[in-house]
Amino acid sequence: MKKAPLYSRSRQRPGIPVASAQAAPARSPSIAAPSPEPVATQSQQAMPVAAPRRARWRAFAGRHRAWLAAFGAAGLVLLGAAGGRALIAPTAILTQKDIDAAVRQSLEKEPLPSAYARAYATVRPSVVRVVGLDEENEEPPKPGDDPKAHTRSTGTGVVIVDNGTILTNLHVVVGSKRIKVTFMDGHESDATMVGAQPENDLAVLRARSIPDDLQAATMRGTGDLIPGDEVIAVGFPFGIGPSTSAGVISGLKRSFRAPEGERLTNLIQFDAAANPGNSGGPLVTMDGSVVGIVTAILNPGDQGTFIGIGFAVPIENAASAAGMPPF
Template sequence: PADGSGAVASDGSVPGVSAGSAAAAPQAPPAPSRRRRYQALAAAALVALGAVLGAAGGTFATWKVLQGRLSLPAPASAPLPSSLLRPVVLAGQEVDLPALYERVAPGVVRIDRDDGNGTGFVVDALRGHILTNYHVVRGRKTVEVLVDDRIRLQGQVLGTDPSTDLALVRVDPQAAPLVALPLGNSDQVRPGELAIAIGYPLGTGKSITAGIISGVGRTGQAPTGRGLLNLIQTDAAINPGNSGGPLLNAAGEVIGINTQILSPVRGFTGIGFAVPINTAKQVLPELAEGRDVQRPWLGISGEAVSTILRQYPDLAQEIQAKEGVLVWDVYPNSPAEKAGLRPTTQSRYGRVVPGDVILSVDGRPVRTIQDILAYLDTKKPGDTVTLQVDRQGRQLELKLTLEPWPTNLNR
């Protein structure tokens, strides 16, 4: 529902958003049955990879059953012949994967909850700081951290940013040998480059998989329902339990934090997503100070007018503006409602009445929900913004005061 938001929980039990669309709520009021089909498909497709609430009967509930049938850890395999341990060429890049794994793996840790596990990685060895996904530690003040596959430590959830699905956990830096991973520059990531994931899929031992960067600039949803921007897409195999683990480049630098997969079967099908490490860099100082990051909330769901013109020609005839973001819905008691922003409605005779079209925010033109979110990321709750809107051919300016993004959005 909102500014690129939706209603995705970490168990994937409520509607999700496929890569490329940040529209949060009803996507096609003129065809309710079609909208329900889209939402049902999305709900089956977008799966957060980390700790899933046991009551939801999610992926980790399945893992708990499997855990009783498997003998773990698996016995160590015999060493490979030295002739096979040679650099391989993937995505046009020569990389010695065994050497990279030996160098990086010590910095990857397992994060255990009573209902499943996720992954994390050390970002500051001196202070004992471990980065992971928010949905891995959601609802917890402490978690159990497995370091070096042998040392169990209590971790304190230091700070969270639910709207980017990130969290920082602190362990005693003197209690175990911690190895911090180098952080890369996700702005330089290009499709076709090598991508490497390390983590604890489905509660197994520490695992490495490799693939390529399939795409950049994708859009998903955080556990709060807010849009996740600029996600990195990869075909490196990641599964539930990989959440919070690092996505690495050929140099062994972290370029992303694995967070979601797009799958109709709750298992990996070649489409995984990672939060860019540059997003994490922006919030790490605040998380390290023990604060929870608050993102501003507008309180709408909407869709690009350009998309509506292509997909819903009947509705398009009712819209005067040719660019901007059509407001589908407005949350009760939200900043948008208080400012008088109008949603799309349907008359008792079945005619769809388009809502306001947002043309700009503080004078900056917007064409998509992502444009609105990206600008709001430069603001804080309590800031005032001015929306220029088109209301059935009449242009208005509406001022509103942003509020903190709700942790859980319920209609």
Template sequence: MMLYNTLTPGPDLLTEREVRDTVIQVMASATPPPPFSTQVYQVIQPSLVLIQTRFEGEDDERDEGLGSGVVINDRGDILTSLHVVDGAVDIQIIYADGTRSNGSVIAAQAENDIAVLGSDRLPEVLVPAILGNPNAMRVGDEAFAVGNPFGLYSSVSAGVISGFGRTFQPEGRDQTLEDLIQIDAAVNPGNSGGPLLNRYGQVIGIVVGIINPTEDEFFIGIGFAVPIDIAGSAAGIPPY
């Protein structure tokens, strides 16, 4: 036995530094990937726009409004909610790179609260969003809303799809919207017209409103979006 141990010595003992380096390496390999919300935001942010509007008010005063939109094709067409721009005397579009342009409504679907905007000036680098298939989604799947709530540019909120085929009548309007996606991702004034996204950052809907049984204008847990196959048809995008 002594002869064997002499001819076959045991392994060298690790130094304290080697132990520490090994632990760090193992811990690094076990670090989870970034959350889907981080990836979603990076994908959609270049395609998001802020919409500023002005409306004729009483006594020659002009009311101002805010909304969101998303670039959907190489022409620079922007999808948003019709109620964001309907009746506006001035529409300003601010792109992700800061480019500002006058905007105008070039198509509308009143029955779905969807508008398509054209822009007088495009940014040097135009990044259309990637459109997903809402029919591939299921209740419980992750859903992400990105927009400009209360004018806070390019904000992201995360939740899940709560249901499909919902009906919703916006407050103060006779119109009833149908076949909506219900979500619990937080949406607030300023989110209207912004994209609803799947975990890959693909647009699956356009946010149009929230259920609000109180007089407070903030999110209570039920938001709605028009599926992108319906909303996109206003811009000539063929259905899935």
């Protein structure tokens, strides 16, 4: 009776049969086992594919070298711009609140001059002190002297032409044997009266010598003036000055009778302080323009000092007295 073959439970190595419990018969030495075919490695298998691919890229790069260089440069530029924007902090947007705070801070450190101060600074180079003397050799009173010495002889003038032409009040210089004017820089000169308009109490003077940098005042018409407009009066009250006082236009087309009996009409009424010595000085708006020549103050008493009502001749009349064209 035949026995069933027995098989080992051990794992078989691939390609090698496992013998049964008995030893495998020896192979004949005359028959050689076929040698296995060489197996290519992974790198050796990829070489035939990668080599042609690199060759194709080299050929492509050679044909399109200029284009590739341009694209590369453009890419670098874009990268640089993006990096620069990333490094630059975004500019903060200013709000109205920020602007207001900055303005307040600036004004606290350096306050702006008032409108009155700016108007005065504009007209000051054209304002002169005028003194009428009764004697040829008489010297004009000095500032700080007895105020009564200035009530008749001292007045004010304003340069309207830079050749030394000056407007003032007729009552300041009428009857004087000698007229002396003092300019802003201290230059003194004798002057002569070259024109007069008694109905408006105006006189036109011409200085014999003038400073090199003499400035004429800017004049403007009174057609757009209204009560309430701010003005300053500049002059030498009681010989002190130049002094400035501020007020408003109180009325227009007023009339006033001077102590000498002459009636003045078409006057500007104002409330900026004016006293003896202000006569002939300019009435000035906030833009520094002369709109009138201060000519009188109203005081029912005998003191002859300011109580709140002053009068000025409109510059249109004053200009006509100097032979200038109307505004």
